[in-house]
Amino acid sequence: MAKISTTLLAATALIALAGCAKKRPAVLPPAPAEQATEVAPSGSAGDVDPNGGPGSDADFRRSVQSNTVNFGVDVYDIDSTARAILDSQVEWLARYPQVRITVEGHCDERGTREYNLALGDRRANAAKNYLVARGVAASRISTISYGKERPLALGSDEEAYAQNRRAVTVIIGR
Structure with a gap:
């Protein structure tokens, strides 16, 4: 009887410890589409139009080579392709x-x-540092890392991996 009690007690303790072993992941900030877009008061110089006018995210995406810079495996260096993309963003x-x-x-x-x-x-900081080095004020740029939490392409092949290794520039307003 003592052996059974000891075995049950040990099994219960192991189950209790196993339940505590995993930490809950931190809550991620909302996705960019869920963030409110800040807009300058109507009629002021340099308005940012959330509906696709001059200074909007839609205008940015239409006007630049790309809003996305891709990277190689375990790399965060800005290569010549990334420089061309970021240079169009600087303009x-x-x-x-x-x-x-x-x-x-x-x-x-x-x-x-x-x-x-x-x-x-x-x-994100490599792209930010490049933009700052080309003349964009650092105070205008924030960075965030989503790690692997927000994949662009679903899949477990090199094509999907390549699309997910990226830095994306998003217009957040004034």
Whole structure:
């Protein structure tokens, strides 16, 4: 009887400890589409139009080479393709000096959550640092890392991985 009690007590303790072993993931900020767009008061110089007019995110996407810079595996260096994309963003941002942006860092699904959050942060900051070096005020740029939490392409192949290793520039308003 004592052996059964001891075995049951040990099994209960193991089950209780197993339930405590996993930490709940931190709550992620809302997706960019869920964020409110800030708009200058109507009639002021340099309005940012959320409906696609001059200075809007839609205008940005139409006017620049791309809002996305892609990276290689475990890389956050800005290559020549990324420089060309970011240079077109610099030109647009120079036309709208009141516009603020967020640079989002993303990773593919491989690696731990913590590793990918750190890598996504390095990617976002690499793009930010390039924009700042080209003349965009650092105070206009915020960065956030989503790690592997917000994939663009679903799938576990190299094509999907390549699309998910990116930094995305998003217009957030004035």
